[in-house]
Amino acid sequence: DAGITQSPRHKVTETGTPVTLRCHQTENHRYMYWYRQDPGHGLRLIHYSYGVKDTDKGEVSDGYSVSRSKTEDFLLTLESATSSQTSVYFCASRAGGGRNEQFFGPGTRLTVL
Amino acid sequence: EDQVTQSPEALRLQEGESSSLNCSYTVSGLRGLFWYRQDPGKGPEFLFTLYSAGEEKEKERLKATLTKKESFLHITAPKPEDSATYLCAVQAQTDSWGKLQFGAGTQVVVTP
Numbered sequence: 001d002a003g004i005t006q007s008p009r010h011k012v013t014e015t016g017t018p019v020t021l022r023c024h025q026t027e028n029h030r031y032m033y034w035y036r037q038d039p040g041h042g043l044r045l046i047h048y049s050y051g052v053k054d055t056d057k058g059e060v061s062d063g064y065s066v067s068r069s070k071t072e073d074f075l076l077t078l079e080s081a082t083s084s085q086t087s088v089y090f091c092a093s094r095a096g097g098g099r100n101e102q103f104f105g106p107g108t109r110l111t112v113l
Numbered sequence: 114e115d116q117v118t119q120s121p122e123a124l125r126l127q128e129g130e131s132s133s134l135n136c137s138y139t140v141s142g143l144r145g146l147f148w149y150r151q152d153p154g155k156g157p158e159f160l161f162t163l164y165s166a167g168e169e170k171e172k173e174r175l176k177a178t179l180t181k182k183e184s185f186l187h188i189t190a191p192k193p194e195d196s197a198t199y200l201c202a203v204q205a206q207t208d209s210w211g212k213l214q215f216g217a218g219t220q221v222v223v224t225p
Contacts, residue, residue, distance in 0.1 A: 004156075031211050042117075042200070042215040043157070050210055058212065090156050094211050100145050100204065102211060104156035 003027060004105035006091050012111045019078040021108050023091030031094040032074040033102060034058075034066060036087040043090065049074055081112045115140045119201055119216035126223045129190050134199055134219045137183040142206030146184050147213065148177050149200040157200055191223045 003026035013019050023032065034046040045058030047066040055066050063085060065077045078085055088109050092102040116139045126132055138146065145164050149157035161170040163179040170177045174195060176187040186199055198220045202213040 033211070040217060042217040043202070043213075044215070045212055048210060048212065056210070092156075096211075100211065101147060101159045101162050102213065103159060104149075106156050107154075 004091060004093055004103060006089075006105040006108050008108060009106065010109050012113065013081050014113050015082055016080050019081050019110065019112075021076045021078075021089055021091075021110070023074040023076070023093075023105055025072055025074075025091075025093045025105075027093060027095070027103075028071060029093035029103075030071075030096040031102075032068065033092040033094070034064075034074065034076045035090045035092065036060065036085075037090060037107075038087050046076065046089075078110075081110075083112050086110060086112045115203065115205055115214045117201055117203055117214050117216035119199075119219050121219060122217070123220045124222070126188070126191050126221065128192055128223055128225050131187070131189045131191070133188070134186040134221070135183060136186070136201030136216055138201075138203045138214075139182075140203050140205045140214070144204040144206045144208060146179055147202045147204070148184070148186055149202070151198045151200055151218070160199075188221070191221075193223045193225055196221055196223045 007022045033048045035043040044060045049055045049068040067075045090107045091105040094102045120135045148160040151157045161177040166181045174189045198218040200218045202215040
Protein backbone atom coordinates (compact mmCIF):
# COMPACT_ATOMS: atom_id res chain seq x y z
CA ASP A 1 0.00 0.00 0.00
CA ALA A 2 1.10 3.55 -0.75
CA GLY A 3 1.91 5.60 2.30
CA ILE A 4 -0.51 8.49 1.97
CA THR A 5 -1.42 10.87 4.74
CA GLN A 6 -3.86 13.74 4.76
CA SER A 7 -4.05 16.73 7.05
CA PRO A 8 -6.05 17.87 8.79
CA ARG A 9 -8.32 14.88 9.30
CA HIS A 10 -11.21 17.04 10.43
CA LYS A 11 -11.89 20.73 9.94
CA VAL A 12 -14.77 23.06 10.64
CA THR A 13 -14.67 26.46 8.99
CA GLU A 14 -16.95 29.34 8.11
CA THR A 15 -18.37 30.37 4.78
CA GLY A 16 -16.05 32.67 2.86
CA THR A 17 -12.80 31.59 4.48
CA PRO A 18 -9.98 29.98 2.49
CA VAL A 19 -9.07 26.41 3.38
CA THR A 20 -6.07 24.30 2.38
CA LEU A 21 -5.96 20.53 2.64
CA ARG A 22 -2.66 18.69 2.39
CA CYS A 23 -1.83 15.30 0.92
CA HIS A 24 1.56 13.69 1.42
CA GLN A 25 2.77 10.45 -0.17
CA THR A 26 5.99 8.56 0.44
CA GLU A 27 5.91 6.23 -2.58
CA ASN A 28 7.39 8.60 -5.18
CA HIS A 29 4.22 8.19 -7.26
CA ARG A 30 3.99 10.40 -10.32
CA TYR A 31 0.23 10.92 -10.32
CA MET A 32 -1.91 12.38 -7.54
CA TYR A 33 -5.64 13.06 -7.31
CA TRP A 34 -8.16 14.90 -5.17
CA TYR A 35 -11.72 13.53 -4.86
CA ARG A 36 -14.76 14.49 -2.86
CA GLN A 37 -17.27 11.95 -1.59
CA ASP A 38 -20.90 12.84 -0.95
CA PRO A 39 -23.87 10.56 -0.20
CA GLY A 40 -25.48 9.32 -3.38
CA HIS A 41 -22.72 10.67 -5.63
CA GLY A 42 -19.81 8.38 -5.09
CA LEU A 43 -16.30 9.70 -5.50
CA ARG A 44 -15.90 12.64 -7.89
CA LEU A 45 -12.60 13.91 -9.23
CA ILE A 46 -11.75 17.52 -8.38
CA HIS A 47 -8.22 17.97 -9.74
CA TYR A 48 -5.30 15.77 -10.62
CA SER A 49 -1.56 16.08 -11.12
CA TYR A 50 0.72 14.24 -13.51
CA GLY A 51 3.97 15.67 -12.20
CA VAL A 52 5.52 18.52 -10.26
CA LYS A 53 3.76 21.74 -11.30
CA ASP A 54 1.59 19.79 -13.78
CA THR A 55 -2.07 19.81 -12.83
CA ASP A 56 -5.45 19.73 -14.54
CA LYS A 57 -9.13 19.98 -13.76
CA GLY A 58 -11.43 17.11 -13.00
CA GLU A 59 -15.20 16.77 -13.05
CA VAL A 60 -16.02 19.16 -10.17
CA SER A 61 -13.21 21.73 -10.10
CA ASP A 62 -15.18 24.98 -9.66
CA GLY A 63 -14.18 26.74 -6.43
CA TYR A 64 -11.03 24.64 -5.97
CA SER A 65 -7.39 25.09 -6.88
CA VAL A 66 -4.37 22.83 -6.43
CA SER A 67 -0.63 23.03 -6.30
CA ARG A 68 2.17 20.50 -6.48
CA SER A 69 5.61 21.90 -5.77
CA LYS A 70 7.16 18.58 -4.77
CA THR A 71 6.50 15.01 -5.89
CA GLU A 72 5.29 14.01 -2.45
CA ASP A 73 2.89 16.89 -1.72
CA PHE A 74 -0.40 17.84 -3.34
CA LEU A 75 -2.40 20.72 -1.87
CA LEU A 76 -6.09 21.43 -2.39
CA THR A 77 -7.32 24.97 -1.70
CA LEU A 78 -10.89 26.09 -1.36
CA GLU A 79 -10.54 29.72 -2.30
CA SER A 80 -13.68 30.88 -0.48
CA ALA A 81 -15.44 28.01 1.23
CA THR A 82 -19.18 27.52 0.72
CA SER A 83 -21.62 25.19 2.46
CA SER A 84 -21.85 23.09 -0.73
CA GLN A 85 -18.21 22.20 -0.22
CA THR A 86 -19.00 20.39 3.02
CA SER A 87 -17.81 16.90 2.17
CA VAL A 88 -15.22 14.22 2.78
CA TYR A 89 -12.10 14.79 0.70
CA PHE A 90 -9.80 11.98 -0.37
CA CYS A 91 -6.39 12.13 -1.91
CA ALA A 92 -5.01 9.30 -4.02
CA SER A 93 -1.78 8.50 -5.80
CA ARG A 94 -0.74 6.22 -8.65
CA ALA A 95 2.66 5.07 -9.76
CA GLY A 96 2.07 5.15 -13.52
CA GLY A 97 4.20 3.19 -15.96
CA GLY A 98 1.48 0.59 -16.46
CA ARG A 99 0.49 0.53 -12.80
CA ASN A 100 -3.05 1.88 -13.00
CA GLU A 101 -4.42 1.28 -9.52
CA GLN A 102 -4.85 4.29 -7.24
CA PHE A 103 -4.16 4.19 -3.52
CA PHE A 104 -6.17 6.40 -1.23
CA GLY A 105 -5.47 8.38 1.90
CA PRO A 106 -7.65 8.29 5.03
CA GLY A 107 -9.70 11.36 4.10
CA THR A 108 -10.45 14.80 5.52
CA ARG A 109 -13.94 15.59 6.78
CA LEU A 110 -14.63 19.27 6.08
CA THR A 111 -17.63 21.12 7.44
CA VAL A 112 -18.39 24.63 6.17
CA LEU A 113 -20.84 26.52 8.41
CA GLU B 114 -20.93 10.35 -21.16
CA ASP B 115 -19.26 7.62 -19.10
CA GLN B 116 -21.51 6.08 -16.49
CA VAL B 117 -21.09 3.51 -13.76
CA THR B 118 -24.10 2.00 -11.98
CA GLN B 119 -23.81 -0.34 -9.04
CA SER B 120 -26.56 -2.60 -7.75
CA PRO B 121 -27.97 -3.29 -5.34
CA GLU B 122 -27.45 -0.14 -3.27
CA ALA B 123 -27.41 -2.23 -0.10
CA LEU B 124 -27.18 -5.92 0.67
CA ARG B 125 -27.72 -7.73 3.93
CA LEU B 126 -26.31 -11.27 4.13
CA GLN B 127 -26.18 -14.01 6.70
CA GLU B 128 -22.71 -15.33 7.41
CA GLY B 129 -21.97 -18.01 4.81
CA GLU B 130 -24.66 -16.80 2.38
CA SER B 131 -22.90 -16.18 -0.95
CA SER B 132 -24.00 -13.36 -3.22
CA SER B 133 -22.92 -11.11 -6.08
CA LEU B 134 -22.63 -7.37 -6.58
CA ASN B 135 -23.10 -5.83 -10.00
CA CYS B 136 -21.27 -2.94 -11.69
CA SER B 137 -22.59 -1.98 -15.10
CA TYR B 138 -20.77 0.61 -17.15
CA THR B 139 -21.00 2.61 -20.34
CA VAL B 140 -17.68 3.91 -21.58
CA SER B 141 -16.21 4.48 -25.00
CA GLY B 142 -13.68 1.69 -24.70
CA LEU B 143 -12.43 0.34 -21.39
CA ARG B 144 -8.86 0.79 -20.23
CA GLY B 145 -9.51 -0.75 -16.84
CA LEU B 146 -12.17 -1.54 -14.23
CA PHE B 147 -11.30 -1.27 -10.55
CA TRP B 148 -12.88 -2.64 -7.39
CA TYR B 149 -12.34 -1.04 -4.00
CA ARG B 150 -13.53 -1.78 -0.49
CA GLN B 151 -14.33 1.09 1.87
CA ASP B 152 -14.86 0.78 5.61
CA PRO B 153 -16.75 3.52 7.49
CA GLY B 154 -14.60 6.57 8.12
CA LYS B 155 -11.71 5.27 6.01
CA GLY B 156 -10.35 5.69 2.51
CA PRO B 157 -11.06 3.17 -0.25
CA GLU B 158 -8.80 0.12 -0.26
CA PHE B 159 -7.77 -1.29 -3.63
CA LEU B 160 -8.94 -4.84 -4.39
CA PHE B 161 -8.71 -5.66 -8.10
CA THR B 162 -8.05 -4.34 -11.58
CA LEU B 163 -9.68 -6.01 -14.59
CA TYR B 164 -8.68 -5.12 -18.13
CA SER B 165 -10.52 -7.31 -20.61
CA ALA B 166 -13.73 -9.30 -20.97
CA GLY B 167 -13.40 -12.78 -19.56
CA GLU B 168 -10.77 -11.81 -17.02
CA GLU B 169 -11.20 -12.97 -13.41
CA LYS B 170 -9.33 -12.07 -10.21
CA GLU B 171 -9.63 -13.67 -6.77
CA LYS B 172 -8.66 -12.70 -3.26
CA GLU B 173 -9.80 -14.78 -0.30
CA ARG B 174 -13.62 -14.87 -0.45
CA LEU B 175 -13.86 -12.30 -3.24
CA LYS B 176 -13.87 -12.98 -6.96
CA ALA B 177 -14.24 -10.29 -9.63
CA THR B 178 -15.29 -10.99 -13.20
CA LEU B 179 -15.65 -8.78 -16.26
CA THR B 180 -17.80 -8.79 -19.38
CA LYS B 181 -18.07 -6.12 -22.08
CA LYS B 182 -20.82 -4.25 -20.22
CA GLU B 183 -20.55 -5.21 -16.56
CA SER B 184 -18.49 -6.61 -13.76
CA PHE B 185 -19.51 -8.81 -10.86
CA LEU B 186 -17.98 -9.09 -7.44
CA HIS B 187 -18.84 -12.48 -5.99
CA ILE B 188 -18.60 -12.91 -2.24
CA THR B 189 -18.37 -16.59 -1.31
CA ALA B 190 -19.32 -17.70 2.20
CA PRO B 191 -19.00 -14.17 3.61
CA LYS B 192 -17.91 -13.41 7.14
CA PRO B 193 -18.86 -10.38 9.26
CA GLU B 194 -15.47 -8.82 8.48
CA ASP B 195 -16.52 -8.61 4.82
CA SER B 196 -19.03 -5.93 5.82
CA ALA B 197 -18.08 -2.76 3.93
CA THR B 198 -19.07 -0.59 0.99
CA TYR B 199 -17.72 -1.94 -2.29
CA LEU B 200 -16.92 0.61 -4.99
CA CYS B 201 -16.47 0.07 -8.70
CA ALA B 202 -14.66 2.51 -11.01
CA VAL B 203 -13.81 2.59 -14.71
CA GLN B 204 -11.07 4.26 -16.72
CA ALA B 205 -11.84 5.00 -20.36
CA GLN B 206 -9.51 3.79 -23.09
CA THR B 207 -9.05 7.39 -24.24
CA ASP B 208 -7.78 8.50 -20.83
CA SER B 209 -4.11 8.17 -19.98
CA TRP B 210 -4.21 10.31 -16.82
CA GLY B 211 -5.96 7.85 -14.56
CA LYS B 212 -9.24 9.72 -14.41
CA LEU B 213 -11.71 7.30 -12.86
CA GLN B 214 -15.51 7.33 -12.94
CA PHE B 215 -16.87 5.79 -9.74
CA GLY B 216 -20.19 4.17 -9.02
CA ALA B 217 -22.10 5.06 -5.86
CA GLY B 218 -21.20 1.78 -4.20
CA THR B 219 -22.94 -1.23 -2.67
CA GLN B 220 -23.13 -1.34 1.12
CA VAL B 221 -22.77 -4.92 2.33
CA VAL B 222 -23.66 -6.01 5.87
CA VAL B 223 -22.87 -9.57 6.91
CA THR B 224 -24.54 -10.74 10.12
CA PRO B 225 -23.35 -13.68 12.24
